[in-house]
Amino acid sequence: MRKIITFFVLFISLIACKPSAKKENIKFTVVTTTTMITDLVKVLGGDAIEVKGIMGAGVDPHLYKASEGDVTKLSQADLIIYNGLHLEGKLVDVFEKMNQMGKQTIALSDFLSHDQIINSEMFASSHDPHIWFSIENWKTITSGLVKALSKANPENKDVYQKNGAAYLKELEQLKTEMTVVIESLPRKKRILVTAHDAFSYFGKEFDFEVVGLQGLSTATEAGVKDVQRISDFIIENKVKAIFIESSVPKRTVEALQASVESKGHEVKIGGQLFSDALGNPTEETGKYIGMYTYNVNTIVNALK
The missing domain is CATH 3.40.50.1980 (Nitrogenase molybdenum iron protein domain)
Known part of the structure; x- marks a missing residue:
């Protein structure tokens, strides 16, 4: 057990001190945390980019701890996208380490204005992190992420903008349809x-x-x-x-x-x-x- 722990500590130290070498002929790689974010980035990027989600179906992000494989994915990513507002509470230190390595990270909550976020003194960030359950929030996040992806990876700017525009229409249709269903209650x-x-x-x-x-x-x-x-x-x-x-x-x-x-x-x-x-x-x-x-x-x- 001691050897395993020692190896992991050395592994973290090595990737922290030495950024990953840029590989040629490989798609722009985005590593995401929650499944909602993974889905959104796949919709926007399509086949033009490679998306690697570290959480799967049924996984609770509040309690999720990074594995050695997750740290490897994050260290090799061109871009890291997470929810923010302390949803991935046990990954905060990992994100800070990635920033120290020069990795670009994006918190989706940063795209929202103060009045779009529900305050709560009962949570670590003093805000409710479940921002995706507002379709209007998700539309705002989609627009913000299109711009951020276009800036981080301008080669695929047209792809992000085209897919983003189409997805915003789908989200608007979703809002309309769900309103009709809920009005029956x-x-x-x-x-x-x-x-x-x-x-x-x-x-x-x-x-x-x-x-x-x-x-x-x-x-x-x-x-x-x-x-x-x-x-x-x-x-x-x-x-x-x-x-x-x-x-x-x-x-x-x-x-x-x-x-x-x-x-x-x-x-x-x-x-x-x-x-x-x-x-x-x-x-x-x-x-x-x-x-x-x-x-x-x-x-x-x-x-x-």
Whole structure:
């Protein structure tokens, strides 16, 4: 074990002191963190660039720690793109190391204005990092990233601009379609109870009251008092369904359901939502638009 640790420390030291050699005849390489970012960069870059995501389906970015392979990818990247606002909290030191190496990094949250970000004193950055659940935010981020990619890799500027323009139209269509679906649900039924507090941007955009059993970070465990408080809320507001999340263990939501039932009431688990990660990349939920559509349909159908 000591040899492995020593090797890893030496590896970090070497890449920190010596930037990777520029290889010829290789596509511009972008390394991304979350699956939402990976999908967006692939949409914008198409076949013109190589995109390497370090997180996969169902991975929780709040708790993610960089592996030796991740550090290698990051050290060899032409550009690193991450969410920011401390979403990838355990990778902050790695990003700082990459900056010291001269690696260009981009935080998508930097493209948003102050009034587009939800403040929260309950999270490390004092802001809610789940910025992708606002379609309007994602449109702003798309436009900002097109400009940033064009500046970092001007050879593919036309590709980024063309794909970005097309994707913005798709996002606008998504917003229109989701609005129609959500309007079929009366406002008094728009109460979304989930495993952790990831959906406030969604709630703000579509007029939902959002309640998370855990806090903004899944590193915050829900206690007995949290379960009791929210079960009382569910009963008082006659909430029909609560939701588990693909990147969060379902045991806390099951405990909440049991608490409601112990008080003589019923609440069903309305389905699994995708929160901090997309679904399988071979399926529609493995894309941002497919994920968003699936989530909205699941929520509305369960709460009707």
